[in-house]
Amino acid sequence: MPALSISNLSAGYGSNRVLSDINLTIVPGEICGLIGPNGAGKSTLFRSILQIGVDFSGDISICGSSLSSLSNNQKARLVSYLPQNFNPQSRLTVSETVLLGRHPYRSGWALDSVEDLETAEKCMIETDTWDLRDRVFSNLSGGEKRLVLLASALAQEPELLLLDEPGSSLDFRHQLNMWLLLKKLSRRGITVLVSTHEVALSGRYLDSVLVLSKGSSMAFGSPSDVFTTEILSEVFDVNLFVSHDRVTRSWVIVPEMKQ
Amino acid sequence: MKSGIASRPSSGFWILLALSVILAGILSLLAGPIEHPPEWVIMRLRLPRLVLALLSGSALSVSGCILQSILRNDLATPYTLGISAGAGLVAGSVIVSGLFIPVMGLVAAGTAGALLAVILVYALAYRSRRGDYGSTLLLAGITMNLVGASILLLFEYFSDASRIMEIVRWMMGDMAVIGWKKPLFLVPPVILGMLVVITRTGVLNQISQGDDIAHTRGVSVNKERNLLLATAALLAGSTVGVVGPVGFVGLMVPHIMRRFVGSDYRYLVPASAMGGMLLVILADSLSRVVISPAELPIGIVMSLIGGPFFLVLLLRGGSRKQRG
Numbered sequence: 001m002p003a004l005s006i007s008n009l010s011a012g013y014g015s016n017r018v019l020s021d022i023n024l025t026i027v028p029g030e031i032c033g034l035i036g037p038n039g040a041g042k043s044t045l046f047r048s049i050l051q052i053g054v055d056f057s058g059d060i061s062i063c064g065s066s067l068s069s070l071s072n073n074q075k076a077r078l079v080s081y082l083p084q085n086f087n088p089q090s091r092l093t094v095s096e097t098v099l100l101g102r103h104p105y106r107s108g109w110a111l112d113s114v115e116d117l118e119t120a121e122k123c124m125i126e127t128d129t130w131d132l133r134d135r136v137f138s139n140l141s142g143g144e145k146r147l148v149l150l151a152s153a154l155a156q157e158p159e160l161l162l163l164d165e166p167g168s169s170l171d172f173r174h175q176l177n178m179w180l181l182l183k184k185l186s187r188r189g190i191t192v193l194v195s196t197h198e199v200a201l202s203g204r205y206l207d208s209v210l211v212l213s214k215g216s217s218m219a220f221g222s223p224s225d226v227f228t229t230e231i232l233s234e235v236f237d238v239n240l241f242v243s244h245d246r247v248t249r250s251w252v253i254v255p256e257m258k259q
Numbered sequence: 260m261k262s263g264i265a266s267r268p269s270s271g272f273w274i275l276l277a278l279s280v281i282l283a284g285i286l287s288l289l290a291g292p293i294e295h296p297p298e299w300v301i302m303r304l305r306l307p308r309l310v311l312a313l314l315s316g317s318a319l320s321v322s323g324c325i326l327q328s329i330l331r332n333d334l335a336t337p338y339t340l341g342i343s344a345g346a347g348l349v350a351g352s353v354i355v356s357g358l359f360i361p362v363m364g365l366v367a368a369g370t371a372g373a374l375l376a377v378i379l380v381y382a383l384a385y386r387s388r389r390g391d392y393g394s395t396l397l398l399a400g401i402t403m404n405l406v407g408a409s410i411l412l413l414f415e416y417f418s419d420a421s422r423i424m425e426i427v428r429w430m431m432g433d434m435a436v437i438g439w440k441k442p443l444f445l446v447p448p449v450i451l452g453m454l455v456v457i458t459r460t461g462v463l464n465q466i467s468q469g470d471d472i473a474h475t476r477g478v479s480v481n482k483e484r485n486l487l488l489a490t491a492a493l494l495a496g497s498t499v500g501v502v503g504p505v506g507f508v509g510l511m512v513p514h515i516m517r518r519f520v521g522s523d524y525r526y527l528v529p530a531s532a533m534g535g536m537l538l539v540i541l542a543d544s545l546s547r548v549v550i551s552p553a554e555l556p557i558g559i560v561m562s563l564i565g566g567p568f569f570l571v572l573l574l575r576g577g578s579r580k581q582r583g
Contacts (some may be wrong), residue, residue: 015348050471050474050475052470052471052474052475054516060481062386071477072477072478072479073477075477076475076476076477079479080475081472081475082470083469083472083475085469085470085471086333086468086469086472087467087468087469089331090331090468090515090522090560091333091465091522092464092468092521092522092523093521093522095264096521096522097468097524099264099475100464100465103461103464103465103477103478106461107461108462111267111525117264120264121264141408149472156476166289167508197352201307218303
């Protein structure tokens with residue numbers, strides 16, 4: 001049973017169509033990358049899966065249940081999301097922020113259970129945010145904020161994790177740690193759909209890649225199938241030099257110099 | 260390893276807060292001159308007045324909490340979205356019109372005006388469909404406040420002197436009661452509003468994180484936001500209808516309480532409710548003793564104490580943030 005299956009998806013906002021005819025199937029434990037230029041529809045794809053303010057047609061099902069058959073709360077226990085839009089001024093502490101990920105598992109005015117606290121602690125340690133736990137969210141740096149929100153997305157204990165450019169504004173060490181964490185999660189059976197602009201590094205960790213361009217699917221396959229000079233140069237509309245580096249088992253992708 | 264997630268506000272804090280409210284309540288029963296038979300003064304004047312202070316203090320500050328979550332701005336108050344302007348306009352024009360108004364009419368007028376203002380402001384912001392929803396709401400709210408105030412002035416301009424006196428007195432905030440009518444009519448809206456809020460403190464937390472995040476945690480953001488805005492309007496509107504637009508409570512109390520219990524609304528809402536009671540009781544008692552035997556309007560007392568106090572808090576908070 002696929003963790004996420006999307007067929008014939010068209011989506012947009014009102015009369016403005018952003019995505020057309022997208023098909024995608026991801027199996028449990030797979031890390032699938034979403035690659036494409038700005039405005040290609042990566043975020044809209046996430047928002048369609050999450051049904052946030054997007055008009056869409058087509059079928060989307062998560063872990064075998066179609067979206068329409070799931071209640072908001074059931075969905076929240078299956079899918080969690082690291083968005084690009086969040087309130088950076090939140091005055092909650094880091095541990096309080098991470099604990100908010102437990103919301104789908106409780107109702108009304110409920111205190112944090114021991115299980116909630118343990119899960120939050122585990123997620124903070126995994127994301128390297130445990131030392132920040134008593135800091136106020138609004139005082140953190142941009143990268144730290146993303147890591148904290150990643151921790152709270154993990155605290156939701158999802159089957160499917162949607163990450164919208166999680167690596168942006170992270171330094172080398174945190175970027176690497178994030179990819180290693182995603183790898184670890186995937187071994188636990190968690191499925192990851194991640195959009196990223198760090199194409200070169202991501203190739204080392206992705207199982208599959210969906211390349212989006214102008215709202216439609218340009219290519220789908222393993223990183224070595226997709227990361228070619230022809231495909232990437234066309235999609236990003238710039239002459240790229242693409243080569244696989246055997247030493248680092250990652251890709252070198254550099255725009256060619258124009259004379 | 261020590262389990263290190265910081266503990267919640269201790270039970271000692273809650274006991275202290277509750278004791279302060281009780282103590283202030285007893286104090287307020289005794290504050291001011293007693294010229295008539297003490298029993299009558301306590302039972303018919305002071306006690307209903309104390310209940311009115313408890314209700315309006317908690318309603319105004321909890322209403323402030325709601326708006327601070329929805330607008331994701333710690334400086335939002337029940338008045339930011341024009342709630343008081345709407346309540347003031349409708350309740351004020353009822354007073355100006357010179358119709359006989361039972362207390363229930365004022366509660367209803369205040370609530371209706373507040374709801375109307377919120378719906379209008381919200382519809383305006385929604386139609387404009389600008390990216391930054393919060394700031395559009397704020398701008399629409401500020402406009403609402405200004406327009407509401409000038410229409411009220413217009414009404415005053417065309418009415419006779421005694422009515423103007425009455426409405427000006429109401430605008431200054433008026434806690435004076437004879438008998439139980441005022442507090443009793445305020446009980447149902449405030450209890451109803453509190454029940455709605457207390458079951459949704461978790462939702463307030465989620466909404467304060469951002470609409471997208473709240474949505475993916477299973478919160479029906481639009482539905483909950485409408486309900487919470489209506490609740491904020493109910494709490495503040497009904498209160499303003501009865502005691503007039505008393506300022507600063509909805510701003511000052513949550514702000515102070517954040518320093519003690521943090522910004523988790525599960526703790527901030529009950530703490531603000533109690534803090535609001537405490538503040539309004541104290542301000543009301545003060546308003547009775549300062550120029551005794553006459554009394555000052557509570558709105559003036561609140562602004563005179565609240566303004567500078569809040570400024571000091573802001574400045575100190577600012578310098579601490581720079582150091583941290």
